[in-house]
Amino acid sequence: MIKNRNIQKKQKYFRFIPPLSSWKNAYCENESRIAREGKEYILGLNMSENVGMSFEERAALCALNRIFGFEPKVGLKIIGTLESAMAVFKERTEVGRILGACSRARYASLITESAFETSAIELEALERNGCRFIGIGEKGYPALLMECDDPPLGLYFKGISRPEDVFGGLPQVAVVGTRGLTYYGKDWCGRIVDAMSKSNVKPLIVSGLALGVDVTAHIAALDSGLPTVAVMATGIDDLYPSRNKNVGERIASTAGCALVTDYPPGTGAVRINFLRRNRIIAGICRATILVESKIRGGGMMTARLAASYGRDVYALPGRIDDPVSQGCNLLIRENVAEQIGDLGELVSRLGLGRTDLRLKSDFKEEVASCYRGQFPDDEYEDIVRLALLIKSHRGVSIDELCQRLKWTYSRVTRLATTLECDGFISVDLLQHCHAKK
Incomplete structure (x- = not known):
């Protein structure tokens, strides 16, 4: 039987993280059925009805997010079939039947009472440290992210504002790109964010706290009075890279801003984690702006993911012989991204109204x-x-x-x-x- 919230605290904090290999190796014959039924569950969620999500349901979602982090569609399919996350733990014997005879069947053995108890302890530890876990469907979970077919089962959140105040009001725009930012890219990244800060409708700037374009966008937003969200590829307790720790702390302590991740506390920086993180940046936002990127890179992945979600993508053109502009130029040639030229037009296309472009004299x-x-x-x-x-x-x-x-x-x-x-x-x-x- 699953214990209630007053479960006895364990002396040793048990961390349960599923194998990363599941990202590549877990496809099977019922892939389309799992995706379809998982999507049906998402569409059936009514966020206004889940404002009072119980502690047990949130703990169950937290545990399932640990297990199905790299395959959220599978987790959503199981929850949708059993009608709640808590039911997954109460009816564990049904999970194997739902998954069928495929490589995903191994997940059934991971859904244990111990996994639930670990997450329940974790939720209380988060609250003591000024953080929280937002379950999918709960008020404050980003609405646009729920429109994607692979949203995380929950997000870890750190900020002084409520999640619903951060994600519930302003339009969200992602600004992403290379870590090897040039003077040209840094200048235009600042100009783009500054132009949005002078628009009629102020956006929420979303990026990934990485070196280069990401941290430049975060700082430009903070300096111009725009709120910003950093989507991290580590646990909420690990500000990576360490060079950007001060920026991360500034974000967490500024009204309207937040640190967000779908990785459990204690998760370090692993390459594959950044790939999974990028879909959240793309999914949260109505539009993605690629400042500079090589042909291959995280910024390119985020831009293509945004396009696959049906979101608008914009790219800053650059010299054809500049490696860090080749990705942007490619997306423009392929008509995946619109070329950024006039900043006033960009702000208008983003739905932010007009902007005062008297930023710099000739x-x-x-x-x-x-x-x-x-x-x-x-x-x-x-x-x-x-x-x-x-x-x-x-x-x-x-x-x-x-x-x-x-x-x-x-x-x-x-x-x-x-x-x-x-x-x-x-x-x-x-x-x-x-x-x-």
């Missing part, structure tokens, strides 16, 4: 007004010309500038140093120049 005019009257006419024209060339050829080297302009090395470096000192460009250790405005 680069040429800024440079010209800064040096007008300070140099002889010929040198004034040269420094403006140099600035515009660097602006239009991001990452151009000093040597390339010498060749293009037919100037001496000393002349180029002198004028470039002037532009750098005045904040118009930056020059890295390899003497590549990048416009900063």
